Amino acid sequence: MDFELNEDQRAIAEMAGSLMSDYCTDERLRDWDLSGQAYMHELWSGCVETGLHALAIPEAAGGSGLGMTELMQILDAQGGALAQVPLWRHQLAAATLAEFGGAPLAPWVEQAVTATGLLTLSLDGLSNVRGIELQASAEADGWRLDGRVAALALAEQSVAALVLALVSGLPRLVLVDLGQAGISSVAGVMTHGEALADLNFEGVTLGKHQVLPEAALDWLAPRSIAALAALQLGVSAEQVHRTVAYVSEREQFDRSIGSFQAVQMSMADTHVHLEVLRSALWQLCYRLDAGLPAPAEALATAYLACEAGHRIGHTAQHVHGGIGVDLTYPIHRFLYWSRALSSALGGSSVILERLGDWLSDNDTLGWKYDLDEHQAL
Structure with a gap:
């Protein structure tokens, strides 16, 4: 291979x-x-x-x-x-x-x-404790939207957004022109600096074509997970790189703290988490590009991304000691990003619950059930 x-x-x-x-x-x-x-x-x-x-x-x-x-x-x-x-x-x-x-x-x-207009999206309703708060009701010539979309990234800077709405009780992707009447917003900023806004919808009208087919959500959801996991991989890899450099230079008791066994074992654990995430993400991207189903692989990758962000982030802060909480020193930004990415993914507990639901309804898992195996006799 x-x-x-x-x-x-x-x-x-x-x-x-x-x-x-x-x-x-x-x-x-x-x-x-x-x-x-x-x-x-x-x-x-x-x-x-x-x-x-x-x-x-x-x-x-x-x-x-x-x-x-x-x-x-x-x-x-x-x-x-x-x-x-x-x-x-x-x-x-x-x-x-x-x-x-x-x-x-x-x-x-x-x-x-x-690039004459920005597009944004949100699938937070799939994992948010409040669920999907936007309702789409059929009308003679289209749809009517009422409800709320929380914390939509770059909502006030984008021209349109793909968001989740309940259509006959089922989640569907809908395209919303963010400049049309009936939408009000409350702006905010995530801890890591990303601009967002809560959007409230009251009698917003959509054309029939603005509610996408059910298959669109199945197509987008694993790709969104892969994108967030790829960001987390980059954040965590650089976090580990900087932390290794720090513990190699920082001295205590006339020796670098990186020479202490406890620090070495902690950093070894971060490397394991990083490579596990990398392997799962590569498999997920391969399956998506090959047109293969990947619902369980996506959830497993999301869980590993949340775990890597949490464990690597906190280990990095810990071995940095007091300087890790100094905002003039850059390492805190990586932890902020990891927390934001975990929130966007839904958090490890929610993901495990969704993965458990999938496993309870499916008897097969993994590549060997949907790819030909050629074994030499």
Whole structure:
């Protein structure tokens, strides 16, 4: 089996890594914390110029037509740099519309490809303790939306959003023009700096085509998990890298603290969590790109991402000691990102509950049940 990236994938990874790391220096991140900006506009322009903003949008719709394996490369780089740019939500929303929206929704995809308007999305209702708070009621010429969408990322900066609504009691993706009447918002900011807003809907009207088919949610949900897990992989990998560098230099009792067995074992554990997440994420992306079902693989990856973020994050803070809670030192930002990503994924307890429900309803799990096995006699 060949686990190496091909030449094009390596080029994408190198370009994204260079773009993100060159822009997101510790000094610039400190300045951005105080800037009040919703996202890094200058870096976003760089993503648009290099085509990273449309990498996963189908080629027929004007994008690059690449898969989750390639998208994973740029999100890994984004997570490692802590880059505040709307890469995954923007293009996965556009890709979903391109796959399931048809001609009536093509103008929204075109805006995403040309970057003349931002798209965002939220699947939080699948794991939120309050569930889906938006109701879609059928009307003669379309639909009516009433209810609420909590903490929608870049809600006030985006032109449209894919959100969850209950249609006849079942979750469906709906496309909402965020500029239309009947939508009010309350803005906020996540701990790691991402702009968001609570949206309230009162009698918002939608066209018939703005409620996507049921298959759209099944297509988008595992890809969203893969995107968030790829960000977590980048965040945690850089967190481990910086922590190893710190414990190699920091001295106590005339020796580096990295030479103490307890510290070495703690850092070894972080490496295990990191590589377990990497392996699960690679498998998930492979299955998605191959057109294979991956409901259990997605949930397992989500759980491992939450666990890696928590365990690596807290170990890194612990071995940094007092300097880890100094906001002038950069390591705290990685913990903030990990907490935000875990929240977006739903948290490990909720994910395990969903995975348990899946296992109780399915007798098969894993590649050997849906791929041919060729064994030499």
